[in-house]
Amino acid sequence: MTLVYGVHSEVGRLRRVMVHRPGTALARLTPSNCHELLFDDVLWVKQARVEHMTFVDAMRYRGVEVVFLREMLTETMRIPEARRWLLDRRVNDNTVGVGLADDLHAHLMEIDADALSSILVGGLSKVELPMKANSVVASVLAAEDFVLPPLPNHLFTRDTTSWIYEGVTLNPMRWNARQLETVNIAAIYRFHPDFRDAGFPIWFGDPDRGFGMATVEGGDVMPIGNRAVLIGMGERTTAHAVGQVARSLFAHGAAERVIACKLPKERASMHLDTVFTFCDRDLVTIFAEVVNGIETYSLRPGEKPGTVDVRVEEQPLTEVVAGALGLQKLRVVETGGDAYVQEREQWDDGNNVVALEPGVVVGYDRNVYTNTLLYSACSGQALRAFPYARHRRLSQALASLRDRRIALPA
Template identity: 40%
Template sequence: MSSSEHSSYGVDSEVGRLRSVMLHRPGGELRRLTPRNNGALLFDGIPWVERAQAEHDRFARTLLDHGVEVLYVGALLTECLYLSEAREEVIASVSADPRLGQILGGELRAYLSDLDPDRLASVLIEGLTKEEFGDSHSLRHRLMRGTDFVIDPLPNMMFTRDSSVWIGDAVAVTSLAMPARRRETALTGAVYRHHQRFADVPKIYDPSLEHLEGGDVLALAPGVLAVGVGERTTPAGAERLARRVFERGTVHTVLVVPIAQRRATMHLDTLCTMVDAERIVMYAPAERRLEAYTLRPDGDDLAIEGPRRFIEAAAEAIGVEAVEIIHTGERDVVTAEREQWDDGNNTLALSPGVAVAYERNAVTNARLERAGIKTMTIPGSELGSGRGGPRCMSCPIERDRM
């Protein structure tokens, strides 16, 4: 489908009927993970790649079966790489890595320039080792081991939520905090800048700005954002985003929510996600602990109130008496902790009251069903090793307006 066939893009909530989404099917980049490097590459284990792909295919099929258009980052990137401007941009970006040095960087640029678009897209995502690259005149190359990376792989690319987020009819290409992920936005940004499908889409953020990741940005309701600040998103990033969406007039309230700076709570969507217009699935300790600062426009400045309990601030901003909470796990603290770790809170709403979740979080899923949320379950034993669930693995680019 061409861009001209779309009357509009945009996302103004977490739960409006999902029409179009961007995914990345995991591939050769996962095969680069070893016990030696998986920690640096932000994985808690070594996934079985073929099973991870089968699980991801199941996820994509669930979306397709519910009428959602699925776009793949790799395919979009490949199409862009047929354009000389996009091709030169991404090659220049990767070959300018200061760790390479002038000689190896120049040789890498020549190497990549000889690749066809399909192979180039694969190398940019899956990485390139010294052995695969071949000979070089550089000292840097001589001091590398054969399995060392000339281009680092991007195993977290499948978590497409983080590198871009749609707010209203505009897209924010984000600024990723962890070194292992920063190059993802060079590829995502190239897609949004050069693919004809997104030619007229306003861009409201870019990777040169303060750290901001999509997993921390929740569209609680039309005009209302929640932005977590902690391990990945900085207060300065949240403030910059607030100013930009206020300037566009698409958002009237931003709730800035400090979260613990640790692996289990890397993003706000590891603690809570919306499953209906006024219902949220949430890790029980987060209900007690999360606070929010309320930001609203005040001329050219920001009016800041709070902090107050996040759930109360959210209800006020949305304009309802209360937001109903469905807790992860039962009252059993151990079960709740296990299912929070396994992304029990990280659901993807397909429409109001319909959500996709990992099947392994049986207690949370049963609570969702009892609350009237139709829960579509998918396997995630291998996908979850990167600490991300259905919401993390999806970047909605079009939802029905609420």
């Protein structure tokens, strides 16, 4: 049976989702490299795996089919054409250097698919090279330096691609530490049996192209229904990308309106979904300090083909979104507690929950005040509040694995 892929709502019943287990890449984090790899600190990987599987079990309990990124990559790498396509982009003179690229490429073409997928996600250090490298790059590297970098941010599967109605974007990411994630996922979408014949369009993005200032991450992208899309513009997603995504959606008749939301360029609100998420068809949770100051712009198809009309919205974001959905107003749950608690709970992703179906959300037990308000607003259907994960980025990962709300045939 051919799967039908698409995301038509932030709160529709989640049918199928791709997640990534904490593993080798996270074990590569150290105090000296974690900031370069976009983590605030190192993680306790064993506990991260326990909490991640708790999350997976919770989704399965609600009937969600859960697939794992590395297993999908392994299955993809068993296809010779797919392996060559990906290695051509991951192992070449520009990425590993003259004198090493050819030999390493040839070696990786022959190894077991599971071992290869582990390297493509977990990285390969100089000391782990299977051959002696006579190259400038290898000569200047220390033994523990990486020839192929680890990709610990693969944990945040929501960011790498964005399913928007019947199609997907292959996101050009803001930071170098994340850009190779898109290449891995592109290989899965292009060659894996679950995706290669599905016929879904790619709205934006191509791992073989450079996009300059046009960067986007999935935590900023929300198809909310009624052919409208919210896209945040902050630390990771730029207006340059928003315009291109909107133009493509309009040209294909995939959307009628894109609501662009100007966010502060701050780490605490790096994505729209860290300050604003849907919990039910008419219910959102927000960090009011940021959301109440968001400037919004409505993008619609221009009069001439290929053009985009942009208008500044005068109303607050919640009113703009309600109007786009044909609602009189949204129910709003703000971050709970006093000013100190609100700042702490926002940092701990109190407003970044995942809806498994309308009114059923997953959050974190550390955010006691916000969770209490959400529990009441969702009629007591809050599914599970997870233990805090020692580190905000893991907490954010668990809350952000929403990216593929894939609809299957009834």
